[in-house]
Every structure is written in structure tokens, then in C-alpha cells.
Amino acid sequence: MRLRKRISDGVLDWLLKGDVAVRWQTMRDLAGAGERTVAQERRKVALQGWGARLLALQDPKGTWAGGDSPDAGLYSPKWISTTYTMLLLRDFGLPAGNRRFKRPADSCSIAGSSPMAASTMGHG
Numbered sequence: 001m002r003l004r005k006r007i008s009d010g011v012l013d014w015l016l017k018g019d020v021a022v023r024w025q026t027m028r029d030l031a032g033a034g035e036r037t038v039a040q041e042r043r044k045v046a047l048q049g050w051g052a053r054l055l056a057l058q059d060p061k062g063t064w065a066g067g068d069s070p071d072a073g074l075y076s077p078k079w080i081s082t083t084y085t086m087l088l089l090r091d092f093g094l095p096a097g098n099r100r101f102k103r104p105a106d107s108c109s110i111a112g113s114s115p116m117a118a119s120t121m122g123h124g
Contacts, residue, residue, distance in 0.1 A: 019049040021092035042093045046100070051092045054085055055100050062100070 007030055015026040024041040027033035033041075045051035059066050059073075064085040066073035075083050086101065094101050 020044045021050050024093055043095065045089075045092050045094045046098050051089060051094050054089055054092075055094075057085075058100060 012026070012030055015030065016023055018026075020041060024038055024045070027041055028038045046055060054064075058064055061072075063073045063082040065077055065080045065082065069076040069081070071081075073082050075081050078084065089101060090096075
């Protein structure tokens with residue numbers, strides 16, 4: 001239990017009742033859950049809650065906001081573009097190998113780096 005002694009039971013319970021994107025990180029960082037349990041919960045990001053809602057907004061080309069900007073939604077409009085959506089999905093913990101995450105990541109690659117490549121940093 002990493003930080004368990006620094007957080008009250010009420011706060012921990014509240015975090016664990018939240019979206020799966022919050023829950024798996026709470027389990028990992030605060031509740032001291034095992035790796036297998038955390039990984040199982042993290043896989044739900046693509047299927048439930050905020051992650052699933054964002055994935056549902058993905059267009060057939062694998063991008064977000066593609067019809068709303070001259071760059072096909074890659075970087076604009078800001079905050080709802082493919083780049084920002086992928087960064088948010090990465091922060092939610094969508095596994096890097098998820099097929100719906102990989103497709104736009106390949107097209108977002110800039111000088112060998114992309115939100116996909118960064119998805120393994122800090123979320124291992």
C-alpha cells in the first residue's frame with residue numbers, strides 16, 4: 001500500500017466509485033491492488049465510462065473532429081482534435097495496443113514520436 005496511510009477511507013471509497021479511468025489508477029497508486037487486478041480494471045477503459053465515450057466519437061477514418069478543420073482534425077480544433085483526444089485517452093490509461101488507439105496514432109507520428117509512443121511512459 002503505497003500512499004494508503006495518507007488518504008482517508010472516505011476519499012479512497014469515493015475515488016474507487018468513480019470512472020474506470022480514475023478507479024484503476026486509484027487501485028494501483030493508493031489501494032495497493034495487485035498488478036493483475038489493476039490490469040484487468042485498466043482494460044475496461046475502452047469499454048466503459050469516459051474512455052468508451054471518447055472512442056464512440058471516433059470517425060470512420062479513425063480520427064476525431066476530422067470534418068471540423070483544415071488539418072483533418074489532427075491538431076485542431078483545439079481540445080477536441082485527434083491529438084488532444086489521444087492524449088486524454090492515454091491519460092485515462094487506454095492500453096497502447098488497443099486497435100482503435102493504434103490506427104490514428106500511426107497517422108499522428110511526428111518525427112518518430114506520437115501520443116501512442118508516449119502512452120507507455122508512466123502508465124506501464
